[in-house]
Amino acid sequence: MEAAARLFREKGYTATSMRDLAQAVDLKASSLYNHISGKEGLLREICFNNAHRFHRELDQIEIREDSAEAKVRALIHLHIQVATEDITSITAFNDEWRHLTEPHLSEFIAQRKSYESRFRSIIEAGMKDGSFKVFHANIALYTIFSAIRWIYDWYQPGKSISMEQLEEEISGLLLNGLNADTTFQIL
Amino acid sequence: MEAAARLFREKGYTATSMRDLAQAVDLKASSLYNHISGKEGLLREICFNNAHRFHRELDQIEIREDSAEAKVRALIHLHIQVATEDITSITAFNDEWRHLTEPHLSEFIAQRKSYESRFRSIIEAGMKDGSFKVFHANIALYTIFSAIRWIYDWYQPGKSISMEQLEEEISGLLLNGLNADTTFQIL
DNA sequence: CCTACCGATCGGTAGG
């Protein structure tokens, strides 16, 4: 599954053949089928394992008696953590989930929407208590999600920037942006 | 090319067949070849047309006698503008350029790196003159790029949020984050 | 513009 996730990430799901995957794990393509159900089964496991993980972690964060700001910070921490340590998450969340077939595609989209909705509620709580000075929770939500997407492609652990620095600076940039008192004017 | 970009975006380059594309423009697959050189030629044109457009616009922005902040604002405006109005740009910049073959792939990556480098220089100028309080230009750079990626997927013009509001809020979030005086503490 | 068709490659199976 790790090899599959890596290939799906590098070449895309459709462009990755079972022969490519077999070569990556030193087997012939036909031998893979003693271990897995098929190509889509791999993608399915990668996507749903990750969806479950994010929901489980969000459960923990929601329960806390923390401020909305602390919860958003914990979520940013979670997304950065997972993005830097687990290649399968990148595959699952970025684009390859599109290649799931029904009914799994709809099920995945539903889980994704549910996660977004729970995240959005936390942002809305922060808007209500005055700690986030934004007008549209969705914009903040998707900006946060996206701001973490590039990390896997670009970040090389141990090279010039530590993970702590990386996380501190991204969190700072996003949370300062959310908190800022002054509204910027266009022009 | 528009139909191709739309399909590449929806299904991915590899998963889009010439039969799919032919159907989208009401032809048979073989007839497409009277108009185009082939599947990769389409991708190539989409990618390089967009690369040229971004470089051209950046030329104009660099020339101005503006502050670094005003230049970054103009670049954010450019990226949001293009993302909301031109589907081919989404295809080109998000993921599908990976499927270019050599030597075009290397050429595209080189142009992309050049664009990033010029953008980074503007951010660095803003760090030097004290208007951006960040430590690593790269983090700011990639966060800005990524923050605009989700727009096409999600934004529906005219529905609840206007383009002006969208742009103002994203720019505000990013520029406030860059400007913020207080450094956030982890924990 | 079309019909007819090509060699290559795909995901997957049979059988041992």
Added chain:
DNA sequence: CCTACCGATCGGTAGG
């Protein structure tokens, strides 16, 4: 685990 092989589909061409 492998070799051998399947039907389907791919990008693209020939010929009119």
